[in-house]
Amino acid sequence: MQGGSPALMTHLSPALRQTLTYQSNVIKYADGQLIHSRGDIKPGLSIIKKGVANVGVYGVDGTFIMAGLLGAGECFGEFTIFTELPRTHDVSANGDVEIHQLEAGRFTKLCDEEPELLKAVLKTTLIRTHILLELLDSMRRLPLKERTVKLMLSLSYHSGRIAQIRTRQSDLADSLGVSRVSLGKVLKQLQTEEMIILGYRVITIPDREKMERWLEAKNNTPLIIKK
Amino acid sequence: MQGGSPALMTHLSPALRQTLTYQSNVIKYADGQLIHSRGDIKPGLSIIKKGVANVGVYGVDGTFIMAGLLGAGECFGEFTIFTELPRTHDVSANGDVEIHQLEAGRFTKLCDEEPELLKAVLKTTLIRTHILLELLDSMRRLPLKERTVKLMLSLSYHSGRIAQIRTRQSDLADSLGVSRVSLGKVLKQLQTEEMIILGYRVITIPDREKMERWLEAKNNTPLIIKK
DNA sequence: CCCCAATTGCTAAATAGTTATCAATCAGTT
């Protein structure tokens, strides 16, 4: 689908990309390390240099609702800069991650000098909102099986053709808002239909495209998420 | 509400507000009239001058999933200008409505001249995304009763203290993603608890603040959850 | 002012999802 990538960096000119990189501090995080917490108010923009970050919300009971993954070039924390809102999500490193961290003041200054930057941030935000709205809609319309497939596809976004999703089934279940038992049934079905292979803490999608086709056939709204 | 209003106009200087108003065409819509359809691609920004607009999605089967209401000063259609994405929602007039309609070209030109405008659009978008994320989260965590109250409160946002929600129960049910029967049970409960009064095509909230307090008490998830 | 289509209220049977278990499997550690 047209519409563009939600990665900030892809909407910037090489020159501006370089300026941003230059003005930021690179911070490295090890697997599992927390990058930001829900509720934090310290403002700043983060752009992923290398690796993948988990985005989600930890419940008081320890459940983790995964909202998605961010890959290289994608940013987060924008709204801590432009609004006085606290962070909505916890972000943690999924494997080793490097982040360009930009201090709020420096970023707003850059925006004043380079309106192009402001436009790019706006564009990625709008694209994200769009994705979110479509997601919200499908959550209400689609049955669990379709929703599960949709979530797995979006989580495998950063993988290659043969995707591995490294997560516990219970986390997936929380993300979908269902119990582990219900998810288990759906996953077993999907396995017998040869769409996925279940492992210990890992789900393999042997053929993403096949899965996408299946979903599109069910869900006559075409997918927003595109590699 | 901390964090700011999602209305574009409140984030603009009086001067800029005037310029925007001046550069736009005012279009009037009668009750029920369609303003924009999901899937439309013709770009342009709309700002509500007077009245209230319905935002939602019509399903193929005629169901209408209401996503919310927009009041004076709020805008929509931003992303048709900055991305190539089609509209996600159908927007229709709820009572008589007047809209400032701004052609895409004119708006982008204005943005280039006045970066303040770009910032304001970004801010409202970010605030909306924030609201959306919190909504998505509560959809997964809260039981139907709480979700219903939340939706009704958000729909009555533009009413006074004694709010009237003019809608069919079946539309509400679709918006919540449940059947009319389930919603009916919840509504009956809420009525016996004297939080709402059910009528024909209308639900009255005699005391918004009481309802808000009830929701806050139930929803002890403060904005900031700690692990 | 009465009629009629739309909407609400209600019920029952069927389905989907949850909680609570417990056994089996896995991967990392000793």
Added chain:
DNA sequence: AACTGATTGATAACTATTTAGCAATTGGGG
């Protein structure tokens, strides 16, 4: 190679929700 905590797989009883009716109520149009 055996141990151990974490995770998956499976089952049963229970609860919530849906579907499919039909009756009662409503409000606008003729």
